[in-house]
Every structure is written in structure tokens, then in C-alpha cells.
Amino acid sequence: MAIKSTADKVATIVQGYTLEGPTIELGAAIVDGELHKDAPVRLPLAMMNRHGLVAGATGTGKTVTLHMMAEQLSTAGVPVFLADIKGDLSGLATAATGSDKLLARTESIGQPWSGKTFPVEFLALGGDGQGIPVRATVTSFGPILLSRVMDLNETQESSLQLVFHFADKNNLELIDLKDLRAVIQFLTSAEGKDELEELGGLSKATAGVILRELITLEAQGMEKFFGEPEFDTAELLRTAPDGRGVVSCLELPTLQTKPMLFSTFLMWLLADLFEDLPEAGDLDKPKLVFFLDEAHLLFNGASKAFLDAITTTVRLIRSKGVGIFFVTQTPKDVPADVLGQLANRVQHALRAYTPEDAKALKATVSTFPTSDYDLAETLTTAGIGEAVITVLNEKGAPTPVALTRLRAPESVMGPSTDALISSTVAGSALLPKYGTAVDNISAYEKITAEGGDYTGAAPTGPAAGAAHPGGSRGRGQSGAGDGGAAPGAALDPTAIDAEARRIEEEILGRPSSRPAERPKQPEYRDAPERQAPRQAQPTGGGGIGGGIGDDLAGALGGGLKSMARSLGTQLGRELLRGVFGTSSKRRRR
Numbered sequence: 001m002a003i004k005s006t007a008d009k010v011a012t013i014v015q016g017y018t019l020e021g022p023t024i025e026l027g028a029a030i031v032d033g034e035l036h037k038d039a040p041v042r043l044p045l046a047m048m049n050r051h052g053l054v055a056g057a058t059g060t061g062k063t064v065t066l067h068m069m070a071e072q073l074s075t076a077g078v079p080v081f082l083a084d085i086k087g088d089l090s091g092l093a094t095a096a097t098g099s100d101k102l103l104a105r106t107e108s109i110g111q112p113w114s115g116k117t118f119p120v121e122f123l124a125l126g127g128d129g130q131g132i133p134v135r136a137t138v139t140s141f142g143p144i145l146l147s148r149v150m151d152l153n154e155t156q157e158s159s160l161q162l163v164f165h166f167a168d169k170n171n172l173e174l175i176d177l178k179d180l181r182a183v184i185q186f187l188t189s190a191e192g193k194d195e196l197e198e199l200g201g202l203s204k205a206t207a208g209v210i211l212r213e214l215i216t217l218e219a220q221g222m223e224k225f226f227g228e229p230e231f232d233t234a235e236l237l238r239t240a241p242d243g244r245g246v247v248s249c250l251e252l253p254t255l256q257t258k259p260m261l262f263s264t265f266l267m268w269l270l271a272d273l274f275e276d277l278p279e280a281g282d283l284d285k286p287k288l289v290f291f292l293d294e295a296h297l298l299f300n301g302a303s304k305a306f307l308d309a310i311t312t313t314v315r316l317i318r319s320k321g322v323g324i325f326f327v328t329q330t331p332k333d334v335p336a337d338v339l340g341q342l343a344n345r346v347q348h349a350l351r352a353y354t355p356e357d358a359k360a361l362k363a364t365v366s367t368f369p370t371s372d373y374d375l376a377e378t379l380t381t382a383g384i385g386e387a388v389i390t391v392l393n394e395k396g397a398p399t400p401v402a403l404t405r406l407r408a409p410e411s412v413m414g415p416s417t418d419a420l421i422s423s424t425v426a427g428s429a430l431l432p433k434y435g436t437a438v439d440n441i442s443a444y445e446k447i448t449a450e451g452g453d454y455t456g457a458a459p460t461g462p463a464a465g466a467a468h469p470g471g472s473r474g475r476g477q478s479g480a481g482d483g484g485a486a487p488g489a490a491l492d493p494t495a496i497d498a499e500a501r502r503i504e505e506e507i508l509g510r511p512s513s514r515p516a517e518r519p520k521q522p523e524y525r526d527a528p529e530r531q532a533p534r535q536a537q538p539t540g541g542g543g544i545g546g547g548i549g550d551d552l553a554g555a556l557g558g559g560l561k562s563m564a565r566s567l568g569t570q571l572g573r574e575l576l577r578g579v580f581g582t583s584s585k586r587r588r589r
């Protein structure tokens, strides 16, 4: 093949990125070391629901890329959700002032630039941060996601599905963690013996382990994430009065201490949206674009059921008009089944220091279409704020690979001031709706209420008190609130462990076989680098029905599988909970 001239390479790019319809302008191509501002690189808005990947080594510009894309989406009237891991995306609410250096950059790529603010809604999980509190009810969260937060194995996960099934059938609303604990305690009590037997497949021993993990969760202060008012994910689809898309910015300031909880919550938001949105067919522009920064946290140590659910969601949500962009360091952080569905690629520079890096580089190169670039060379030498790009054109074919100098954001690359964030939150229409947690009658109250249907099942002992810290509604029997350990980070993990073991032993009627001390501090047990994947290879799901069937079969271990088959129709209710076992608030109404 004859060597192509630079002019021919530029012509290929110009032609490949001459697109019909509205676009997100990404930047200008660099060919043979020269920047060509007359060769713009862009992404059709109509193709953003074909999902994407923004990858690259640390500090190469991934977060700025998603910031810049979010601005243009908002301007085009598309709502955006993003997880603000490092707090540097709150700057979207503050107009940038262009330095000479910045303006030289924007001029060089042909970007008309002026400082702007964008309509930002600040959210905070469980009120952990300044934003509007985002909570989910336990029932909505569902057993698969909760199993992941609790680090349950697949047998325990299937047992937890049975607990949810029992609660669903018996009108025991699982709103917060103490509701779930009360139901498990009931099932393992003398009074719940018949129900437990009828349920089948749930052993006392497994229930004891789940209970133990639940208590650990409460003791880690996780209660505030679960409860009412539950966040309505339809809030993420709003536009501002001027027609621009609202950018919902979920602060995750303490992500590193609870990566599993936070990444699982992001999946809950997505799963909840997925369940509620109608099929939309091909739209001119997406209804929402969802950016998942630090996406590797989603996949680390994921169970097969969880991975299948992500794969299924990613595959099916695009026809509902939602685009998902994963942001992570290398494409190998993303399972192949998911990666294969990410059509729009923005690959920032990769390092090649170690043999491991070299392998990742090679793998990354092989995922790109053939091109006029030496990609291994290009990817190791690309500058900060530059990336190798290929996207889908409006006909659904990949555009030519182009090394691109990316546009700069028009709002601040970095945090907004605390004062601005607080005043934005104080003025938000969502604050009256979600600002204050409420505790309505639910399973815990029903089970512990005297004369209720479940009188025998009052949680007893200090653990009951642990989940009822204020004692404000201390209607529980026999010792609820009687000097039990209060939840919170200040608790000694050894004491929590001892208490959890005591309860487990009480249920089992024999000494716990668990090691006396947790091998790791609970706060860090989810740290990605320490977590060995449970399932080496993700597998593809089927359609919704097939996928869930597979998920469940996969999730249920050993003899439980045949039990699940025979329970077929009974379990049908759980299956309808959704791909992730979640249950939509609107469908529960």
C-alpha cells in the first residue's frame, strides 16, 4: 500500500467527520504531528445513546473531557448525570475566566470560547456532602445490589432474594436496614419457623451470616443511604427553564472509603431509570447521558449476576434514549461484553512503563479500527487534553481514528466555592422534597408492634438497639434500644464483630464457625486493589427475560437451583423486580 500523504490523511478525517445533524464538538485533529483546525472531530448527538468509553492514564484529561462534553450536552438541551469523584466537576456552576494560555489553545483548535455557567443540581448520597440527599429504599435497591454492598457470596445472595420474596409477599415493607434486619430476625426466630420452612432454601446459618453483615453495615453508618423519601430518578431527566439540560452532579467525597456502596448506588440509579423509561426508538438526541467516572469500581469483584445485569442494562437502555459513558484508566477495566457495546471511544494517553502496561496498550490498540496512525506510538505520546477518537457516524459506521486536541470547558475546571454550592442547594426545588429523612411504618414497626401479626418476632438484644439509635420510636419489645451499641464510625470494629457473632450464635444455637476477628477493617474491605474478582469471566445475558433467568440460575448455588426452578411462579415476582432485582417506586404505587 502506498504511503498516504499528510494531506490525504487529513482529507480522510475531514470527510469522515462531516456529519449531518447536531454534534458534540470534540476538538481538532493532529496528523503527522501537526494540528489541523480545519479538521474538526465531533460526535453526532443522535449516536450518544450508543454509549462510550473515556479512558487514559491518570492526569491525561479524562475528567475534563467529560466536563466539556457535559457542557455541550446541557447546551443542546440534554440532561446529564455525572458522579463527581474528586469534587472537580462542581466548577460547571462557575464561569471560567480564560487565561492567555487557555485562549491560545482554544484559538489553535478553532474553538469559539467564552466563560459560562451551567444549570447544575448538586446531589449527595445519603446527604454525605453538601448536595440534595439521595436515598433508596431497601426494597427498591433489591437483593442483588444489596448483596454486593454486603459482600455476600452467591449462595447468600440467593438466600437474600428469598428474604425479599418473603417480605414482598407478606406486605412487610423493606424501607431501611432495620426493616430488613427485623424480617431476617423474624424468620430465624422460633415464631418464624413455619414461614422459614415454607420458604425453603434459606438456612438458618446463611440467614445468620446475612444478619451479621447487615449489622456490620449499620455499624459502618450505612443506614443513612437507605430510607425515605426515596430519590425519584426522573429528577435526572429535567431541563432548566431556558431549555438547557440540567447537569446532576453527584458528589462522592468519601468514595474511597465505601467504593462498593457508591458504585452499587450508581447502578441502582441506572436500573431504576431503566425500569421506568419507555422504549424510545431512534431519537435526534438522547434523553440523558450518564457518565460513570472511576468505572472500574463497578466491576471489581462483581458477581456473575451483577455483571450480567450491567451487561443487560447497557445493552437495552440505549433504546430508551440513555447514553452511558464509562470513564476509567484502561479499557481492560471494563468486561468484554460491556466494552463491546461502547461504540464511541475517547482514548487519552496510556503509559507503557511496565510489562503489564505494555500488554494493556497492545490490547487497547487492537480494539481500534485500522487507521493511518501508529496507535501504539500515538497513545504513548499523546499530550494532556489530547485523545485518540473514533465514534459512530450518523449512519452507525465508525468514523476514522483521529488524534484530537480536545476542546476546553467554558466553566471552571475544578471545584466551585462552597458558598456557591450551598446557595445552589438551598435554592433547589428538590430540597423540600428530599432534604429531610422520614421514617414511616414499615416491616420493623409491623414486626415489633405489640398485637401485630408478627408479635413473636421482636428483635431482641443490643443489636435491635443498634439500629434504633434515637429511641424516638422505641416501640420495639424486649430490649430494643436498651443500651446497645450505637451505630457510627466511632464504633470499635472488634466490638461490632463480637456482637454480630453473638447474634449469629444465638440464631444458630451453636458457636459461630466464623473467625473471631474480621481479617480486614470493614471500611476498607471493598478497596478495589484488595478485592479478588469472584468471577473471572463475565458472560453475556440474553434478552431481559433470558438474562434474568440466567442471572438467577447463576446466582443460586447447588441445591438451591432446583428449588428455584420449582418455585418458578413464586419467584416470578422477584424476577419482575427488574434486571438488578430492583423495584421501581412508581411501579410499587
Ligand SMILES: Nc1ncnc2c1ncn2[C@@H]1O[C@H](COP(=O)(O)OP(=O)(O)OP(=O)(O)O)[C@@H](O)[C@H]1O
Binding pocket: 056, 057, 058, 059, 060, 061, 062, 063, 064, 065, 068, 384, 385, 386, 406, 407, 408, 409, 413
Ligand atoms: N481539554 C483540555 N483543555 C484544557 N486543559 C486540559 C484539558 N484536558 C486536561 N486539561 C488539563 O489537565 C489537567 C488534568 O486533567 P484531568 O483532571 O481531566 O485528568 P484525569 O485523566 O481525569 O486524571 P485522573 O485519572 O487523575 O482523574 C486538568 O486539570 C487541566 O489543567
Ligand SMILES: [Mg+2]
Binding pocket: 062, 063, 064
Ligand atoms: Mg479524573
